[in-house]
Amino acid sequence: MPTAPPQGTALGLARLAPAGTAVSLVCATVAIGTSLLFPSLLAHAVDRTLTGATPTGTLVLLTAVLLLRVLADTGSGLARTSVMTRVAASQRYRLLRQVFDLGLPGLRRYPAGDLVSRMTGNAATSAGAVPVLVEILVVSVVSLAGLGALSLIDWRLGAVFLAGAAPSALLLWRETHSSYRSYERYAELQGTIAARLADALAGSRTIRASGTAAREVTRILEPLPKLARYGMENWGILRTVAWQAELALTGIRVAVLLVAGLGVADGRMSAGEFLAASMYLTFALGFLDQVHHVVYLREVQASTNRVAEVLAARPQARADCSSVLPPGPGALSFRRVTVRLQDQLVLDCADLEVPAGAAVALVGRSGAGKTSLALLAARLIDPDSGTVVIDGVDAALVDPVHLRQEISYAFDRPVLLGRTIREALTYGRPETSSAEVEYAARVAEADAFIRRLPQGFDTALDDTAFSGGELQRLGLARAVAHGRRILVLDDAMSSLDTATEAKVAEALTEHLAGRTRLLVAHRATTAARADLVAWLDGGRIRACAPHDVLWATEAGYCAVFA
Known part of the structure; x- marks a missing residue:
């Protein structure tokens, strides 16, 4: 039957x-x-x-x-x-x-x-x-x-x-x-x-x-x-x-x-x-x-x-997430964080203090845990153990929606969502003003090529083909326009030519002074412009110091860029 x-x-x-x-x-x-x-x-x-x-x-x-x-x-x-x-x-x-x-x-x-x-x-x-x-x-x-x-x-x-x-x-x-x-x-x-x-x-x-x-x-x-x-x-x-x-x-x-x-x-x-x-x-x-x-x-x-x-399937167990972050300068702390992905240990009791308003570069060989550490900031992934603290508050207790309004990301392969360039740059933040959008585009060195388009910021995305470098600059502009206290750049300048990368890095340093920046870096020039460099090796923070100091004293650090 x-x-x-x-x-x-x-x-x-x-x-x-x-x-x-x-x-x-x-x-x-x-x-x-x-x-x-x-x-x-x-x-x-x-x-x-x-x-x-x-x-x-x-x-x-x-x-x-x-x-x-x-x-x-x-x-x-x-x-x-x-x-x-x-x-x-x-x-x-x-x-x-x-x-x-x-x-x-x-x-x-x-x-x-x-x-x-x-x-x-x-x-x-x-x-x-x-x-x-x-x-x-x-x-x-x-x-x-x-x-x-x-x-x-x-x-x-x-x-x-x-x-x-x-x-x-x-x-x-x-x-x-x-x-x-x-x-x-x-x-x-x-x-x-x-x-x-x-x-x-x-x-x-x-x-x-x-x-x-x-x-x-x-x-x-x-x-x-x-x-x-x-x-x-x-x-x-x-x-x-x-x-x-x-x-x-x-x-x-x-x-x-x-x-x-x-x-x-x-x-x-x-x-x-x-x-x-x-x-x-x-x-x-x-x-x-x-x-x-x-x-x-x-x-x-x-x-x-x-x-x-x-x-x-059940998401990772989380505590009560109803809190919001108090006003603060963006101090970020990773305290003995451990991350396992598919039974592989990626971060092993890593400790890192990111001072408020500082630019800290994350440097290490492929698989060292740089991206995982960056993703922990806004809880795009959660640690298996340890805590992430933002301005004195455990991030695990903060409402994810509120948390992600305070932290913005730019990735190496950004995806533009929306009908026009303006909508793409304000995606998730429709209240962003035109002045803020244009300022973010200037910081990311995207303003010039956007204005050459037929409709400028109102050009339809479907009508435009962007190079890899242009896409990355638009992703940077979106992050700059969105972020409030913390900006995370995950290898977000890898497709830029050397001259443009230098201009963007300089703009990020000058125009975003006071905003905490966490940079996943693969180039020595990017690390050199940061206030501090956190050198990751084997899932742990091997050292944290200015680039010049590490370059002069740590042969293993120099080998990362070799």
Whole structure:
């Protein structure tokens, strides 16, 4: 018999579209009633016609029942579409919110391509659970009612039906039960291919420059043979179930109609009862016709579980985050902070004091923990242990929205969001004035090329192509316009030429004096312009001093830039 996804799944999805689900159930109830009433009325009309009576009243009722069934089917179709649309939209919205709640650790756990796969294909497939379950419920009720009607007409008909249906149902259930694992692996492999494709697209320029396109295609499509195998397994199961169900349907139908025909010949049944029995037999056999829906539910179950896996993930436990930062100059302290990413120790009890208003460069080899330390400031990631203190307040107690209004970031690969350049620079801070936007653009050395554009700051982003250096300067301008007390630059000048980088660094030093700046630096010139340099090595702060001092006394520090 049909089986449902894990307990609570259908009810949980139904709650996402309560109105559509209610309409579906009402239409299903009407469909059940009309389906069961129609054969009886038709049999009555036939018997009256054979006896010479006029079945006018019965024909009127038949017409009304048919019209009611058409309306129920139409309403059911509309409700099905509404439910699937609302459930899919709700699933995608919840997934998107969950991704942002999980933050950067979540993105490391679930690659972007895999998330897209879950948010599109899996969410859409899981949305079919409610309509299919409603249909299976309707067919199951009609099947039971049809069996009851057959037994009322002649108990022999019910007995023959059960003798054939019970073993057929058990056999088909065993066949469909094995399809879940195939669908689960198929969905996982689709996500793997999508994740690899997204990674390759992000690094397409590097791939082309390296001449490794063929190798990347091979890497992306490496799971394809397994994907094909599981796909063929699914089709094989469906094919096997289809012919077995058809064979069972034919055998049971022939046996029941044979017994009914003998009943008419023996005088136990009338011609009208034979007609009614043949129609009720069709209803009773409906559950075997739902085998394809049962197989589809296995696919729904696998997709729903992939969506539920992300929704069930829990962000890192946090204390009460209702506090706000008091007015302050932007003193920043990292106290014995430890960060592990995928079981790898990135920061190991690191201690660093960033004086208010100072520019502190974070220097170290790749993997030393520079970016992780910078991300801790605004809690883009949280430490596994230790505390981050801003102007005397533990950042873990501060409302993240308020915290991120006080700390702004510029990254090495900024993404511009909004319709125009002005909207991109004020994204998340729509209250920023035009004067502040233009000042930030001047500090970031972006003002000149922006004003050369056709509409200046109001030029549409879709109409403009920016170089890597221009993108970085726009990202810097956005950070300058947003930040209040702390500005974090994560290798945000790596794409600038030497002359422009020097001008931007000088502007950041002169125009942002008094604002605390944390700079992830890969160039000695950037480190030299900072007030202090924090040298990271092996996840710890090896030393903190001006660049000149470290350059003169620490050979290991000099080797970082070599």
